[in-house]
Amino acid sequence: MKRNLKKIILGGACVLIGLAGASLFAQELNPQIQKGIECHDRARAGDPKNTDALIEECLKTLEPFIQTDAIACAVYGSALTIKASIVVETNAIKSLEYLDKGNGFIDKAVTMKSDEIYCRMLRLENGIEVSRTSPLKRYSDIKSDVEFLIDDEKVEELSGNDKAEAYLYCGFYYLDSGDLDYALELFELAQQAAPDSDSGKRAQKMLDKYSE
């Protein structure tokens, strides 16, 4: 159900818990899992020299926890999707295999802990990127994540950068669903939440694209 997001922004309170990544977690993380997340985030940030090694380190570090910890399971799945993007040029079929497996782990993580915002956001972002850049379509899987963030107002529990990221990808979801007007509304909120962040800048780029 759509809500008037400007009312939420004006009326709600945004609690700054911490910096990106760690601000999303409701609980203290196992140091090994934290290490795996750091490797994942550095690989995701696009360090071309070390991405392969970072991903392998991430997978190795998180593997013991994927059956018991939802966040570890989600990050492990996301790392597999990053691995897919690494090998896509040399082995497109293997890339699809990694994508499929990665999506499976991310879905499992959300099932293990459906109220964990980090898992939801990871699935949403992976779902958008995978659906746009591969034959695998994940829109029906991530619909509940959009509803969780927007309709259930969980986006309000996030800090500036993470909030911008959440609005940005929810905007992409509605854009891909054909609702351009609502998508632009969400891009505007993303840009307002953190104008100087990567997500804020991407949101501004989307707003500029449709300002012709």
Place this chain on the structure above:
Amino acid sequence: MIQIMKRCGVLFLIIFLISVCAGFGAEGDTAQVPATVRMSISKIKVYLDEEELTQDTPADGKIRYSTILSYTKFRENKKFTKKGFEKEAETTRLRLMNSGLFYSAQIETRESRKNPGTMVVYITVRTGFLLRFGGGNAYGLFGKAALGGRRNLLAGYLGYNKSGASYVDENAFGVPLILGAGAFTNVPQSLVEKEPLAFDTFLKAGFFATPDLSMGADVQALISIKGGATTEITVSPFLCHTALFSERLMMKTEVCQFNYFGEVQGSSLEAAVNVEYTPIKQITLAGRLNGGLVIQDTEINLTEQKIRSGYTPEELTTDCYGRFSAEFRWNALSFNMPPCFPVDLIPYVFTDLALAQDYSDKAIRLLDAYGVGLAINFDCPVFAYFNFSYGVNHQGKGRFVFAAMQSF
């Protein structure tokens, strides 16, 4: 019967014109829709993999601006009603996705802020998987689409009964011109089974009058060598229209005339209308209405896919026919075959009903088939389709049919 066929020819023409008008209707209102303001397009913005493309953007191996625009009726300064914009936006999206060149396609239309009263069209696509794998009965296919960013396909064939290559460009030189050529041989089958060595070549030329309407001609030369060489040449003008009403409803109309030269001379005309409707994701209702008649000195074979039951080849040879086929398809199972090939298993029930007549005999024959089948579809990135069916006729005679194709 010939009178019936001539009337059916008129029916095909009417169906063809309706489907063409349904396509042209995107640009204006139909008689049922009240007249509304028509707005012109001031700009078309094309984005490929998040980068904006223009006519001047160098290809660099990426899909070209002209290739993407070949799938849409939107052009700068062209006018549409509001409903027309919505309809053409959705149809363009379906054409782009059906091309197999893109993983995703979004089309948005908005009133321009810089030029109020005009519209801006945004086309955003992501490059898809461009390699092609496939095959048929005793041969494999490997190919690549969008070479040089163009709307083309280069394919190599290798197998027991078909080896060769083909190239077809559907937007040659950046204009809606269709050009193609291919050459095949039946080695090693001819050596093993001591059959005539055959060389099969084709040339194709045509054009797209609209993104949905193509016309042209195929010229095929079949050279058989055994003792001496014989050459059979077939010239086939064709006309084809595809109407994409929505993601769930599609209609395709084809008319083709076959003109034979060489040892076998003659000509025949065939036309077909295919409709596919998917009311829910797992169910597809498909219907095909087709017919043909001999114009001069040849005969039509209703073998294999046309009547899928146990008639002899002689029983399936005729001078004119009208046929109706229907299939009820159930997408029973979709899964990924290792390493990650998406596979759809689609069982279906079918019926083929035809009336056939020879010119020398006024009697009209009923040819029928009732049966079940299984389609195994390997969609992107494999693009290979296999069809197995078994049907019986009212005489109880049955036949198993295998076809390397998606549907009838």
